[in-house]
Amino acid sequence: MTIQVPSQFFYEWLEEHYVQVLRRAIDTELGADGRLEYSLMMEKESEQSKSFVNQVQSKPNGNAKNVNYNAPQTVKSPFDLKGLDKFSFSSQLNVNYTFDTFIEGDCNRLARSAGYAVANKPGVTSFNPLMIYGGVGLGKTHLVQAIGNRIKQNSPDKFVLYVSSEKFTNQFLDAIKNNNTQEFANFYLQVDVLVIDDVQFLSGKEKTQEIFFHIFNHLHQSGKQIIMTSDCPPKDLKGLQERLLSRFKWGLTADLQQPDFETRIAIIRKKMQSEGVEISDSVVEYLAYSIDTNVRELEGVLISLIAQSSLTQKEIDLELAKQTLQSIVQNIESEVGIDYIQKFVAEFFNVTVDSLKAKTRKREIVIARQVAMYFAKEYTNLSLKSIGFHFGNRDHSTVIHALTSVNDLMDTDRKFNATMQELIKKLKLKAA
Numbered sequence: 001m002t003i004q005v006p007s008q009f010f011y012e013w014l015e016e017h018y019v020q021v022l023r024r025a026i027d028t029e030l031g032a033d034g035r036l037e038y039s040l041m042m043e044k045e046s047e048q049s050k051s052f053v054n055q056v057q058s059k060p061n062g063n064a065k066n067v068n069y070n071a072p073q074t075v076k077s078p079f080d081l082k083g084l085d086k087f088s089f090s091s092q093l094n095v096n097y098t099f100d101t102f103i104e105g106d107c108n109r110l111a112r113s114a115g116y117a118v119a120n121k122p123g124v125t126s127f128n129p130l131m132i133y134g135g136v137g138l139g140k141t142h143l144v145q146a147i148g149n150r151i152k153q154n155s156p157d158k159f160v161l162y163v164s165s166e167k168f169t170n171q172f173l174d175a176i177k178n179n180n181t182q183e184f185a186n187f188y189l190q191v192d193v194l195v196i197d198d199v200q201f202l203s204g205k206e207k208t209q210e211i212f213f214h215i216f217n218h219l220h221q222s223g224k225q226i227i228m229t230s231d232c233p234p235k236d237l238k239g240l241q242e243r244l245l246s247r248f249k250w251g252l253t254a255d256l257q258q259p260d261f262e263t264r265i266a267i268i269r270k271k272m273q274s275e276g277v278e279i280s281d282s283v284v285e286y287l288a289y290s291i292d293t294n295v296r297e298l299e300g301v302l303i304s305l306i307a308q309s310s311l312t313q314k315e316i317d318l319e320l321a322k323q324t325l326q327s328i329v330q331n332i333e334s335e336v337g338i339d340y341i342q343k344f345v346a347e348f349f350n351v352t353v354d355s356l357k358a359k360t361r362k363r364e365i366v367i368a369r370q371v372a373m374y375f376a377k378e379y380t381n382l383s384l385k386s387i388g389f390h391f392g393n394r395d396h397s398t399v400i401h402a403l404t405s406v407n408d409l410m411d412t413d414r415k416f417n418a419t420m421q422e423l424i425k426k427l428k429l430k431a432a
């Protein structure tokens with residue numbers, strides 16, 4: 001199956017968000033021999049958005065150059081490759097995730113500059129390990145891959161390896177199955193720079209943590225650089241062994257925060273520029289005001305906007321931006337929106353919607369309010385700040401507190417947990 005895309009950006013976005021769905025469809029329709037290819041519309045750099053749009057419209061095959069990006073480079077399991085020298089391994093880095101394309105802002109300054117220091121002196125600074133943490137879509141993967149890419153650029157002879165914790169775990173489980181855990185370990189022990197993404201995934205996986213612990217120690221003692229990401233700070237990583245956590249704190253821990261307004265503006269400008277799309281300041285500002293959750297979401301809206309403009313052959317103006325945004329937000333929130341959640345929860349707990357928004361601290365209302373906040377976070381696209389706003393203008397730390405309380409209660413109180421499961425089932429029915 002070949003998907004024709006107008007630019008690399010589309011390709012990456014599809015890969016990142018839909019690769020599983022595509023794989024499944026290809027498996028069902030084409031069987032094991034099915035392959036996924038992307039074909040990239042080539043455009044002259046000097047050409048502007050309009051012509052790029054027209055090109056897609058009128059000459060679907062014109063100028064198309066087949067580029068088999070086929071990003072999931074068939075990764076042979078490391079232990080098949082025994083005997084090969086390490087330089088023949090792929091780093092598994094996405095070459096587009098660089099420092100050049102990573103916009104710097106208040107939200108990421110510390111993490112970025114620590115990353116930059118490590119990139120230029122891997123294993124030498126005291127930032128070892130370097131742990132980057134932050135919520136989903138805030139640029140963790142991009143930043144750590146930028147570090148990896150820069151190290152490779154500076155020292156092509158270094159074996160830089162990017163691996164997600166999930167893949168690491170699966171490789172290890174395969175190794176156990178095939179009785180070659182020693183080869184597995186040996187492979188990782190040769191790495192000069194290990195970039196391991198989303199370590200929260202190792203939670204509860206005792207055996208995998210054990211081997212990771214040994215690999216970590218060996219690499220660290222040999223002065224090799226370790227770079228990790230996680231969706232929360234080390235102290236909040238549940239289900240990870242204490243001895244691992246204490247090592248994570250040896251180096252530097254830096255967080256990525258939600259992009260501030262200035263950074264959002266800069267990101268929109270840069271993305272549009274790299275797509276060759278012109279867009280006025282007022283549209284840029286409108287988008288930056290409207291989408292304040294994370295960068296991935298921002299990119300999603302930009303993709304839709306470019307696609308919308310290309311399909312309708314309309315220029316991207318404020319009106320189109322509003323329409324596009326509305327249709328996306330509606331999609332997400334039409335069924336289970338914040339209003340619905342408040343009504344649903346209030347009814348269930350037999351309290352009024354107004355009381356959820358009021359100042360009252362009566363126990364049963366507090367619980368109902370916290371549950372409603374929890375669902376708002378789970379089932380709508382609203383940021384913590386906007387959720388707080390919908391509950392009597394409470395601030396985002398109150399919302400965080402509510403989420404933690406509900407999570408804790410679900411963990412400790414079986415009856416509460418059962419109630420929650422019932423509510424979740426009903427909400428999901430509504431959402432489907």
Ligand code: ADP
Nearest residue numbers: 101102103135136137138139140141142295296
């Ligand atoms: P995470 O790993 O934290 O979930 P990603 O690194 O996958 O997030 O980032 C999501 C998307 O947002 C990627 O396409 C990435 O390129 C983009 N992105 C994130 N932060 C920035 C930034 N500061 N500048 C430019 N693009 C960014």
Ligand code: MG
Nearest residue numbers: 140141142197
């Ligand atoms: Mg990531």
